[in-house]
């Protein structure tokens with residue numbers, strides 16, 4: 001557990017910490033996988049120790065000594081052959097049994113339920129739809145702790161793979177072939193996930209957070225997302241809103257080519273985990289997205305300092 005804590009520490013970013021460690025599971029699904037891993041490791045470790053001991057014992061005990069006669073030679077032993085065939089078969093059957101149990105627990109059937117969420121993987125960010133409320137967000141999946149939600153995964157372009165190590169198994173996201181997975185966290189917390197299938201330049205910066213909240217807090221978050229963000233008031237905010245709505249931005253950001261920005265200021269990260277969501281980082285991103293994600297699908301618009309300041313002022317109000 002100490003090692004687990006240390007590794008969770010490694011996954012920490014500037015302003016948030018997130019559990020990204022498969023051996024510190026926070027759901028029944030991930031617990032089953034972690035138990036199988038640790039159990040198999042101990043089991044195989046014991047076999048390794050036994051074999052190593054027997055080999056060393058034989059080497060030392062029966063070593064050639066000066067003047068010793070030739071060692072006794074044995075040929076053919078039915079009993080031995082049966083033992084070294086049956087014992088490995090039995091141990092493989094035991095491992096297979098544990099594996100089947102893990103598969104059942106870590107991936108319950110998904111066919112007979114309606115998805116709660118649809119997650120669309122894009123190069124290189126995640127789009128999240130809440131099917132029942134119509135809320136759309138990006139790179140941040142809020143869920144109520146202790147409740148399992150069914151997710152349908154789609155890809156907007158190439159093959160991606162969804163993996164939040166502390167919450168469960170990986171699942172491939174294949175263009176034209178929606179996949180489904182239950183997602184659950186039985187402890188309140190923030191869990192880091194990432195794309196686990198190489199999908200191009202910025203694959204490494206295709207991260208997401210799963211934020212498991214007490215049900216009341218989750219409901220409050222949902223309400224906030226459903227509300228219209230406040231209208232711009234200061235001159236900068238109004239100018240920013242004008243640039244945002246009247247120039248090229250909405251071509252992508254309202255059309256799912258880029259993340260929905262309606263409640264951008266309520267999110268913790270920018271650009272799928274590449275940056276913490278602070279006004280300074282937002283300005284730096286708008287000035288030159290490629291500085292943080294070379295080759296990303298957000299172009300550099302060579303915005304003037306005034307325009308950047310106005311856009312930041314406006315976007316920071318979008319809670």
Ligand SMILES: [Cu+2]
Nearest residue numbers: 195197199203
């Ligand atoms: Cu990827």
